[in-house]
Amino acid sequence: MEIITSSIITIGDELLIGQVVDTNSAWMAQELNQVGISVSRRVAVGDDWQAIWNAIDQEMAGSHIVLVTGGLGPTADDITKPLLNEYFGGKLVLNQKVLEHVRYLFDKVYKRPMIPRNEKQAEVPDTCTVIHNANGTAPGMWFEKNGRILVSMPGVPFEMKGMMKDSVIPELVGRYKLPLILHRTMLTAGIGESFLADRISAFENALPSHVKLAYLPHYGMVRLRLSATGFNREELIMQMDSLFETLQEQLADVVATSRDEPMEAAVARLLLERNATLATAESCTGGYIAHLITSRAGSSQYFNGSVISYANAVKTDLLGVPEATLQSDGAVSEATVTQMVKGALASFKSDYAIATSGIMGPGGGSEEKPVGTVWIAAGNKNGVRAMRFQFRFDRMRNIELASFNALNFLRKFMLDQSFHPKN
Template sequence: MELLRASIITIGDELLIGQVIDTNSAWMAQQLNLVGITVSRRVAVGDEWNAIWSTLDEELEKSDIILLTGGLGPTADDITKPLLCEYFGGKLVSDPKVLAHVTYLFEKVLKRPMIERNIRQADVPDVCTVLHNRNGTAPGMWFEKNNKIVASLPGVPHEMKGLMSDEVIPRLLQHFQPPVIVHRTLLTAGIGESFLAERINAFETSLPAFIKLAYLPNYGMVRLRLSASGYDKETIEKIMEEQFTLLQEQVADVLVTNKDESMDQVVARMLLDRRETLGTAESCTGGYIAQLLTSVAGSSRYYLGSIISYDNQVKKHLLDVPDSTLESEGAVSEATVIQMVKGALAALKTDYVIATSGIMGPDGGSSRKPVGTVWVAVGNQDEIITQQFHFRFDRRRNIELTATNAFNLLRKFIISRGTEKTNSH
């Protein structure tokens, strides 16, 4: 089966120097994959004419579809539009529909006068199909050459997403007939990648040729993804479900979820199902756990609040951690996080509390408590369990791993409370 391949080119010096993180290409790849288009390459280039031109040449040799983002603004460093005009042998002309839209945005929405730079946003190559950008002033552009497609989109994420959904994806589906791509993903915890691979080796080798298994490891967790592609959707989905059921049986004792979701989403769903609530007492994570929870609409139904006790004075006065505990055991200790849970349960009146305290780095560690040492406690009014972790990464990564593992500890606590008393206090 011949795959329909796409390349994504993101344009901007800010991407190459790390000033802006490229989230556009990841989102675009997900959307393309959902409709059966395989992304074979993602390339970032600077605001440099020759670099963009040569990258276009290279990607048109490899892919059927080229999607570009960035470089469509009104300033001198935005060169994508004139470059594409020359590349496809056209000339810039003012598009009346685009001009009317830009005028409406400035005069009616933004309440600002138009200047020449804004008016030039309506200039488009006469060899392209104009893609209406309902969210901004820079139109998208669609070019066709030798049955290959080049589409240029703004780099502003919400404008790009609108154009992808409204214009690009529907046009690609009309122009091509992509195969069906089906994914099924599950998450395991408590088993390493190599041990997991050994366990399911027989299953993996017996998979039909059109189904592939991918291992996506994280600290203490491994995501397994089955992927299949073809044109007979009904048959593919039927066989995929059969294989996915077999895979779940193989890893039943370490299975966290059979959905493509994060650990915090798993916990949120559990709390919603049980109509129970959660609070957090965060030290080393500094509110990161709270941010993950509250980034989801509707989280107020299960998440009530946090006490960010970054300083010991806050631990003492708001969470009732005794001076004697902080002096004898230290802030990064089992005794401290246990009391943090107790104090937060009293203050927040929730069913459960997560507490974290650790040394995230790059300094602050000692021989007894090196950087990456973390204590996590979770519990309710009846029981508190704890776990110590030793992470070895940079500060940001250590914070992320603390949050993920804290959620997993709470997940296990919710499932097993009343049956397991290990490490209970």
């Protein structure tokens, strides 16, 4: 079976200096993967003629399809179009349909006069097929050479996405006989990548050649992705379902979710299934857990609110942590986070609550409680459970690790029948 390969080239100095994060190539790769086109390389180059030329030359030699975004605007640093014109041996000609579309946008949409620089957007190489840009002035361009395809699109995300969905993907699907690419993903927690690999080595070694297993570690958790390629949909789905079920059985004690979703989504599903609500009482995480939860649409159905009790006075006044507890045990302690959970449950009238208190660094640690020490608690009306964690990274990563581990700690608490709210 021939695998149709593609490369993605993103153009712009802003990508190389970190001023703009490249989200285009990630989105394009997902879209290509869904229709069975494999992405072999993603390349970012600056606004440099020779660098762009070399990148196109290299990718055209190695991939069936090359998708290019960026450098199609009306300013002097937008050199993609003249470069492609020279690369494919053409000459720039005025395309009347594009010109009419540009005039329409300036007259009816932008409501401002069009200048000669904007008219030049309608000039395209005579060696390309024009791709209509419904959302902007710069047209896309489809080139073919030596059995290879190059498609150039604007770098503006919503313009590129419109072209991909309306024109590029449908044309590619019609052009090639494409295989089905299936993925099954699970998230594991509480086990390191190397230990995980040792545990399922026999399973991995027995996989057929068209099925691959990928390890994707993230914040102390590991995402496992099974990927398979084939042309018989029914057989491939049955095979993947069977393999994924076997993998889940072997890792039943460490699987956090058997879906391709973040931890906050797994917690959200549990809360929705139980028609239950959640509140957070955060100290060291500074509201990051609440941010993760509320980043999901529909979170108002299960999230009541949060107290960011950074100061000890707030822990006492709003969450009812006794001053004596803070004096005897300290803010970073089992006793404090336990009381923080109880205070959040009462204040927000929620079914569940999470609390965090710790030392994120770079300073503030001691021999007894070094930087990275975090106490996490989860509870409901039937009880509270707390646990000490020790992280070892910089401040921001410690905050993120504490937040993800807090959500997983809550997930396990909710699944523990001894704390089930129906008791």
